[in-house]
Amino acid sequence: MIEQVHIYHTNDIHSHFENWPKISSFLQKGKSLHQNFFLFDIGDHVDRWHPYTEGTFGKGNVQLLNELDYTAVTIGNNEGITLAYDELNTLYQDASFDVLVANLFEKSGNRPKWAMPSKIYYTKNGIKIGVLAVTAYFGKLYEILGWHLTAPIPELEAELQSLKQEADIIILLSHLGIHDDEKIASLHPEIDIILGGHTHHVLPEGKYISDTLLAAAGKHGYYVGTVTLDIDIESKKVLRKKALLYETKFLPSLEEEELIVTSFQEKGKRLLNSFLVDVPKTLQTEWFKPSPLPQMLCEAINEWCRSDCALINAGLLLGNLEKGPITRFDIHSILPHPINPCLIELSGAELKEVILQTLNPKWPPLELKGLGFRGKVLGNFIYHNILLDHQTVYINGFKMEEQKIYKLGTVDMYTFGHFFPELLDAKKKYFMPEFIRDVMMWKLQKMYSEK
Known part of the structure; x- marks a missing residue:
């Protein structure tokens, strides 16, 4: 006798609620069709670029998952390192699903009360499905926020030792990325x-690697994934595995779809x-020529980081601040990025090299995706306390000394190796959980509340 199991999965929604009504309808229909229905989210459902997520600190996302009766979720880096300790610690307090993550601990070494490393679920005929989860290894950033994150693969291997003794089927929820998933599949065919x-x-x-089936559904709700298993009940062996993605744009539309999507924005x-x-006056943003608002943010980051100088890209600002009353929503609208201020120590020679690289004409029109950036183009680089006169650099009015150590205030997205090689291994301090929009709010209140 064969038992069929239907597994539905989402990942990296990143609070792109424009696709959520179709996804919701599709998942509800799937649940109504199948006896053995399991639903998992693989992390980064929360993204604070969206005002509804920002306004609820992600709890609105959890409510959406509750409404669809998810079986379990794991956390991605957006849940893990864009929320303050207390915000993550309470994010799932009203969750009606399980939160699985094997490599996250309190600094005390205990697991968070709201999470478990793995769990066994049962089919209608008693087949045991063991599910475990791991999340991407941003250990230093978790540590700054008050957590202890361990390397995911050793933690996974430790959890597998007991799980494979109990479970008939093993599923891994992996917010690690395709390369690690392929590595794990090669090392652990029991998954x-x-x-x-x-x-x-x-x-x-x-994608098959040996007998392990890898499945993934892209980003932003463009796809919903399904995996179908045929299991022999007597031997408890999987006879067939089939993965399939459904492209959201081809799913049936709902009459109230636009209204639902708009409501998330309005609630936020x-x-x-x-x-x-x-x-007292409109503060303008220009991406390709000097303008006051990017300059103000650059100065604010310099003050916040207590640095010798600062640089940012103008494309971080997505619009103007109009004359009159300013709200948190206004600031969020022009600075939606989950990007943190960062202080970096560099020698004069290293700092000069970074500054010269910012003059490369390829940067301003670059359409950047990822690294926390939620804008359109990079824009011109903006400087504070930095003056370049031909090939001579002045820091805070003084000629740069090549051997001297300088403190540069900037943003964390430059430090991950995609921009300036000099920043990758430099000594740095990340300011967390503050985002650059928090720094801008602090600067505006400092400037205008005191007058």
């Missing part, structure tokens, strides 16, 4: 299915509608 995320990879019909706006400050 039947790896449901992946983090690198936003799309596997239309899955109401939640963020608290007054901050009155500005």
Whole structure:
């Protein structure tokens, strides 16, 4: 006798609620069709670029998952390192699903009360499905926020030792990315299915590595994934595995779809509608020429980081601040990025090299995706306390000394190796959980509330 199991999965939604009504309808229909229905999210459902997520600190996302009766979720880096300790610690307090993550601990070494490393679920005929989860290894950033994150693969291997003794089928929820998933599949053929995320990879019909089936559904709700298992009840062996993605744009539309999507934006706006400050004149943003608002942010980051100088890209600002009352929503609208201020120590020679690289004409029109950036183009680089006169650099009015150590205030997205090689291994301090929008609010209140 064969028992069929239907596994549905989402990953890296990143609070792109424009696709959520179709996804919701599709998942509800799937649940109504199948006896053995399991539903998992593989992390980064929360993304604070959206005002509804920002206004609820992600709890609105949890409510959406509750409404669809998810079986279990794991956390991605957006849940893990864009929320303050207390915000993550309470994120799932009203969750009606399980939260699985094997490599996250309190600093005391205990597991968070709201999470477990793995769990066994049962089919209608008693087949045991063991599910475990791991999340991407941003150990230093978790530590700054008050958590202890361990390397995921050793933690996974330790958990597998007991799980494979109990479970008939093993599923891994992996917010590690495609390369780690492929590595894990090669090392651990006892894992039947790896449901992946983090690198936003799309596997239309899955991918086999030996007997392990990898499945993943891209990003932003463009796809919903399904995996179907045929299991022999007597031997408790999987006879067939089939993965399939459904492209959301081809799913049936709902009459009220646009209204639902708009409501998320409006709810967020109401939640963020608290007054901050009155500005006496419009503060403009230009991406490709000097303008006051990017310059103000650069100066604010310099002050916040207590640095010798600062640099940012103008494309971080997505619009103007109009004359009159300014709210949290206004600031969020122009600075939606989950990007933190960062202080970096560099020698004069290293700092000069970074500054010269910012002059490369390829940067301003670059359409950047990822690294926390939620804008359109990079824009010109903006400087504070930095003056370049031909090939001579002045820091705070003084000629740069090549051997001297300088403190540069900037943003964390430059430090991950994609921009300036000099910053990758430099000594640095990340300011967390503050985002650059928090620094801008602090600067505006400092400037205009004191007058």
